[in-house]
Amino acid sequence: MTQPKDFRTQGRAWLENNCPADMRSPLQTEADLCWGGRRFRFQSADQETWLRNMAEKGWTAPGWPREYGGGGLDQEHLKILQEEMHRIGARAPLYSFGISMIGPALLKYGSEKLKQQHLPPIVRGEIRWAQGYSEPNAGSDLASLQARLEDRGDHYVLNGSKIWTSYGDLGDWMFCLVRSDSEAPKHGGISLVLFDMATPGVSTRPIRLISGKSPFTETFFDNARVEKDQVVGELNNGWTVAKYLLTHEREMIGGSGLRPSGEEPLGRIAARVLGLESGQLANPMLRGDIARLEIDSEALGLTMQRARDEVKAGASLGATSSVFKYIGTELNMRRQELLMAIHGLASLDWSGPDSAAGRLPRAWLRSRGNSIEGGTSEIQLNIIAKHILGLP
Template sequence: MDIQFTPEECAFREEARAFLRSQLPAEISTRVQQGKRLSKEHQVAWMRILNERGWLAPSWPVEHGGTDWTAVQKHIFEEECFAAGAPRVVAFGVKMVAPVIIKFGTEAQKAHFLPRILSSEDWWCQGYSEPGAGSDLASLKTRAVRDGDHYVVNGQKIWTTLAHYADWMFCLVRTDPEAQQQRGISFLLIDMNTPGITVRPIITLDGEHEVNEVFFDNVRVPVENLVGEENKGWTCAKYLLTHERTSIAGIGQTKALLAKLKLVASRELRNGQPLLDDPLFRAQIADVEMQLMAAEMSNLRTLAATRDGGVPGAESSILKIKGTELRQQITYLINKAVGTYSLPVLEEELGYGCGAELLHTDYSSAASNQYLDMRKASIYGGSNEIQKNIIAKMILEL
């Protein structure tokens, strides 16, 4: 693979940079770079700016509002967004359920949901994991029983990211308890305002309310909200997960974190010398940078292979493992480098209305919070241990 960008790709990079300089709100980019909270309004504002330019859903077919970007252009744009301090696009609608609707949904579902995802009128959450069904997703227990032109749903989902903001959930439910596990599952689209749905917050290790428990008590879902065939939702689930795991590789985000690590190491002093002058610490930085370069090449190869509508195989699991491990390594090194400045960030520093001067420096702010938050990266999207099993089965045919 030729790793040199073509003149056209370099021109596209400049176009992306110009767009970000002119359109990315300074307040939002500052909050991202300082590790401060983004409200739903911040996220929606940025997604609508992208949509107005036609750049919100580059992986969608053009006829549904996507771009005709190549895999390399998508990679370049993601990289430039993270470098500029742009928020990561909330994936559940644009990058996860939308591709499933496009591939398996009815024409009515495409006509209704896709424009509303693009406009950010509807926000989505993912109803996959359950208390007894996380890594072994096919053992899920949430039931959906057909009752005329509705399904009646009962059960519980857990670790449901942003469910407290979501308008809709794409949800795996068991519609045939007698069938083989994977064959008795269906893929439903559930309006979160339906009576019988309760959302309870889970506060994570870094003090954030990002994930939730969701309970279903006789929730009635129209049959028209079934995607694909009844009892064959596992096909939709696998298709979605391959896209999610490739996205979790987060090459652009990892490169931005690496740049922050280098900045920290160039400013932090040990015995009067920049930490970057310490040969042992410098070797650790070099190690993660070499691993990142290898992951980037693998990511580009995978994207190139899927540009004609194909689905990544074991590569998505490999990239998920490597991408999350690298981000954990880098946030650990940042946390280690800033020393006492890595004490947990005060609530008032993270808050939406904080106007006071930060007690932490511009480059070490929220170091510990990022480190703690990144601990979960090797679990969500299917734990890395499970990904290794998937790789073994797909490549070694075990």
């Protein structure tokens, strides 16, 4: 591998030449996020170029092995790449549950065939993945899930439903937890299977949230066909894979507690919106809460970095991911509360011309879900208490 110092020089030059100027500014709206997939429409030619350039380099999944299209970087080089992207304010080229969730699970548990089939299209942003975990009667008690996988000789069929599928209506493929053995103990009869969401018998229905938006769907399975080679790990051993995948989801969600790349620090937003008196915000209570949040957010960033330094590239953080999930979501919720307070009455505007389509109140409302999705805060605290602190 290239010496770290040379890698920095070369990486910097490459980014300079390959990151379009428009992709070096903070995200304005959710539509600026590039999710890829069959149905994705690029906002601009620059957005597409940036994805293509990064994908070609393997840097949409920089820590994955080269043989599956990744960048093959170790932890030290990954950190340099992140720093160099941060330096020029580069946007993430691709937001992807493929990269943050199913990819790591495939790398650890998937057959060679599944890796070859699914990983390269994830790196290129061609296939967008949806997660089929929760069910109407299996929320915090996820292992009580009932979606039923039946063996039909040369294939399986799936019946049942999932809920809280993120962007289920935009997903191309689904990784889905199903009950493959109803006789086995609760955790023992679960499998993780993959299928194309265009398969006959798979349908979705959007769920409207308090924010007025529908980032989740219900997903229904009516005799949907699942191929036999699309089981991740062994049949009926899906709970192990599912838990591993969840640690990656939780670490990803934990990142929401950090200041979004390219966004102004909260204190500076407050100073701009509210003005200063004698160099300070006039309300000392608000000022104190902002300072506390900025400190916590900085501390979370340092802690996530420390944890990544301590595990091998790509390895799971295990129960530590629950710490990040819990803290990160609590911080983002505090952040949204403070943004509302900073903007005062203007924060109530739902659709006015100056409201950016109610961006502020909708983000605030949406954030209430942060401590519920991906395992509630209470479930994370249970995991920390039992698996880290060893409490009975």
